[in-house]
Amino acid sequence: MGAMGAESSLPGRVWGRERPTPRRQAPTVGRIVEASITLADAEGLDALSMRRVAADLGSGTTSLYRYVTGRDELLELMVDAIAGKTEPAPLTGDWRADLAAMARGHRETLLRHPWLGAVMATRPALGPNSLRHMDHALAAAGQLTSDITLAAGVVALVGDYLAGAVSREVAEQEAQRRTGLTEEQWRAGVGPYIREVIESGAYPQFARRVVEARDQTHGERFEFGLACLLEGVAATCVSGAADPTGAA
Amino acid sequence: MGAMGAESSLPGRVWGRERPTPRRQAPTVGRIVEASITLADAEGLDALSMRRVAADLGSGTTSLYRYVTGRDELLELMVDAIAGKTEPAPLTGDWRADLAAMARGHRETLLRHPWLGAVMATRPALGPNSLRHMDHALAAAGQLTSDITLAAGVVALVGDYLAGAVSREVAEQEAQRRTGLTEEQWRAGVGPYIREVIESGAYPQFARRVVEARDQTHGERFEFGLACLLEGVAATCVSGAADPTGAA
DNA sequence: CCCTTTCCGGGAACACTGTACCCACACCGG
DNA sequence: CCGGTGTGGGTACAGTGTTCCCGGAAAGGG
Numbered sequence: 001m002g003a004m005g006a007e008s009s010l011p012g013r014v015w016g017r018e019r020p021t022p023r024r025q026a027p028t029v030g031r032i033v034e035a036s037i038t039l040a041d042a043e044g045l046d047a048l049s050m051r052r053v054a055a056d057l058g059s060g061t062t063s064l065y066r067y068v069t070g071r072d073e074l075l076e077l078m079v080d081a082i083a084g085k086t087e088p089a090p091l092t093g094d095w096r097a098d099l100a101a102m103a104r105g106h107r108e109t110l111l112r113h114p115w116l117g118a119v120m121a122t123r124p125a126l127g128p129n130s131l132r133h134m135d136h137a138l139a140a141a142g143q144l145t146s147d148i149t150l151a152a153g154v155v156a157l158v159g160d161y162l163a164g165a166v167s168r169e170v171a172e173q174e175a176q177r178r179t180g181l182t183e184e185q186w187r188a189g190v191g192p193y194i195r196e197v198i199e200s201g202a203y204p205q206f207a208r209r210v211v212e213a214r215d216q217t218h219g220e221r222f223e224f225g226l227a228c229l230l231e232g233v234a235a236t237c238v239s240g241a242a243d244p245t246g247a248a
Numbered sequence: 249m250g251a252m253g254a255e256s257s258l259p260g261r262v263w264g265r266e267r268p269t270p271r272r273q274a275p276t277v278g279r280i281v282e283a284s285i286t287l288a289d290a291e292g293l294d295a296l297s298m299r300r301v302a303a304d305l306g307s308g309t310t311s312l313y314r315y316v317t318g319r320d321e322l323l324e325l326m327v328d329a330i331a332g333k334t335e336p337a338p339l340t341g342d343w344r345a346d347l348a349a350m351a352r353g354h355r356e357t358l359l360r361h362p363w364l365g366a367v368m369a370t371r372p373a374l375g376p377n378s379l380r381h382m383d384h385a386l387a388a389a390g391q392l393t394s395d396i397t398l399a400a401g402v403v404a405l406v407g408d409y410l411a412g413a414v415s416r417e418v419a420e421q422e423a424q425r426r427t428g429l430t431e432e433q434w435r436a437g438v439g440p441y442i443r444e445v446i447e448s449g450a451y452p453q454f455a456r457r458v459v460e461a462r463d464q465t466h467g468e469r470f471e472f473g474l475a476c477l478l479e480g481v482a483a484t485c486v487s488g489a490a491d492p493t494g495a496a
Numbered sequence: 497c498c499c500t501t502t503c504c505g506g507g508a509a510c511a512c513t514g515t516a517c518c519c520a521c522a523c524c525g526g
Numbered sequence: 527c528c529g530g531t532g533t534g535g536g537t538a539c540a541g542t543g544t545t546c547c548c549g550g551a552a553a554g555g556g
Contacts, residue, residue: 027534049513060535062515071514121366121415122422126438131451138453148453149461157473160412167369167411168404174370190374203379205386205396213397225405232480275505297542308506310544319543 027059029067033077037113040078044174045115050074075119080127082113088136095143096230099154102137103162103226110166114174117167145237154233161229169218275307277315281325285361288326292422293363298322323367328375330361336384343391344478347402350385351410351474358414362422365415393485402481409477417466 035057040048050071054061068074086109091098110117125134134155141151176183198207216224283305288296298319302309316322334357339346358365373382382403389399424431446455464472 050515051513054535062517062536063534065515066533118369121369122419124419126441128445128450131445131454135451135454138457142453148456149464151453152457152461153464153469153472154476156413156416156469157409157476160416160473161405161409161477162412163415164408164410164412165404167415168408171370171372193374197376197379202376203383205390205399206379206383208396209386209400213400216397216401221401221404224401225408228402228405228480228484229409229477230480231483232476232478235479235483236476298544299542302506310507310546311505313544314504 027057027063027067029077031057032064032067032074033081036074037078037081040115041113044177045118048115072123076123076125076127079116079119079123079125080129082109082116083125083127083129083133086133088133091136091140091143093143095140096234098140098143099137099158100226100230102133102140103158106133106162107166107222110162111169111173114170114177117163117170121163121167144233150237154237157233158226158229161225165222165225169222275305275311275315277325279305280312280315281322281329284322285326285329288363289361292425293366296363320371324371324373324375327364327367327371327373328377330357330364331373331375331377331381334381336381339384339388339391341391343388344482346388346391347385347406348474348478350381350388351406354381354410355414355470358410359417359421362418362425365411365418369411369415392481398485402485405481406474406477409473413470413473417470 032053036048036053039053039056048071050064051061053074054064064074068077086105089098089101089105137155137159138148138151141154142148144154145151172183175181176186179186181189194210197203198210201207280301284296284301287301287304296319298312299309301322302312312322316325334353337346337349337353385403385406386396386399389402390396392402393399420431423429424434427434429437442458445451446458449455
């Protein structure tokens with residue numbers, strides 16, 4: 001069936017023919033990672049199957065394994081690719097402001113890529129771009145103290161809080177995406193159970209929390225936690241000139 | 249095939265016969281949850297398949313669906329079952345000590361059940377036992393302030409840090425279990441890459457961290473973070489009598 | 497005691513998943 | 527022109543969660 005075969009002599013078949021698809025361009029590792037990120041952003045980590053990625057960039061499934069050893073490596077590459085898209089802001093000399101700014105920036109990134117937190121929670125993130133951000137964070141904390149152990153502790157503390165706080169936020173957001181329910185609808189669903197729980201009287205504080213507490217945005221709650229945290233770091237590191245990390 | 253059927257007349261067949269297995273006891277939801285927890289503890293969340301759970305308690309796979317609507321609900325029940333196994337310690341009047349004690353207790357639990365953090369990160373945990381702990385935490389924070397919004401913020405802050413910190417710890421522990429490598433072996437594996445990274449000179453702070461920083465146990469790091477955090481809460485809540493959560 | 501009805505255990509099937517193996521085709525140096 | 531090598535990709539395998547349905551046991555009523 002060559003291109004000049006019998007078929008082309010039938011005039012109508014010329015334009016309606018299925019072309020062999022211009023091979024969408026050779027699937028380099030970069031293109032694979034990029035397609036995977038857009039897919040995961042749009043439909044979540046569960047939708048990120050090797051078959052689906054291959055289909056999205058118009059190649060065969062097993063061809064991906066020429067460029068990536070497996071799904072795990074692909075995830076790792078995705079993390080570092082995202083780390084490579086944001087440039088750390090230059091330091092200002094104010095460790096507190098710098099750490100806060102970094103935390104806010106990372107929060108934005110984690111919210112933009114809802115799968116990121118889950119992936120980073122299971123792997124150490126040693127890619128070059130991730131390392132650059134880590135280095136920058138240590139430099140920021142270095143403005144507070146020259147003790148590298150202490151600085152690392154502070155960075156870990158901020159990172160841990162960031163991971164935990166955003167994880168909650170993303171969980172909610174993703175639950176909505178998966179179930180297709182708005183928050184209103186979800187509230188309506190669990191409403192009866194919550195009411196029952198409250199009226200049981202067994203959880204007075206929780207009841208007070210549900211009934212009386214002001215509604216805060218996730219942003220407000222994050223800022224409150226971040227402020228407490230940095231305040232605590234300041235207090236701990238100033239007072240305990242004699243090693244707050246507890247060396248021997 | 250009644251018990252007195254033709255087979256029992258063949259003498260040798262009587263004792264060697266396969267008995268229909270005393271139905272291991274009817275698989276109540278409690279037994280299912282218990283089996284699932286021990287399985288997940290031993291072999292991780294990935295090994296927790298419906299087929300495997302059913303096999304472990306000697307029942308058919310699809311029978312489980314009589315007691316549990318699906319894997320997701322099973323996970324939720326597992327979480328609450330674990331919450332039901334620990335009784336919150338009575339309050340002492342010292343909010344700081346109480347919150348710290350709770351955080352430490354929860355850390356132990358999360359380390360004992362390495363899958364717990366991952367599951368709780370995606371679901372809200374509204375089971376009665378989980379609610380009891382939540383209520384207790386709010387009561388502890390209530391010793392600091394009567395503002396329930398502020399108390400909730402503090403509880404969330406501690407919880408977020410807890411989740412983030414333990415997640416890192418568990419990730420390491422689980423990676424070892426999955427790969428079967430000790431930490432030594434893992435270090436040896438990435439060692440060359442780390443050396444290369446350090447010698448590149450592009451990450452001076454990270455290099456300093458690797459080379460100079462004191463090795464801390466996870467426990468020490470957790471305690472440092474917790475101390476900072478509570479110190480910050482104290483500072484923020486004492487000074488800002490006028491609403492540190494930022495109401496209008 | 498028998499019959500009926502309800503409930504429950506569980507097998508088969510479906511649409512997926514990651515990935516190892518292997519075959520065929522295109523390109524490229526000799 | 528011709529062999530070798532690298533690359534695209536189909537097939538197959540051992541799993542996964544879940545739905546549908548069937549057979550049989552227990553329980554309730556006459």
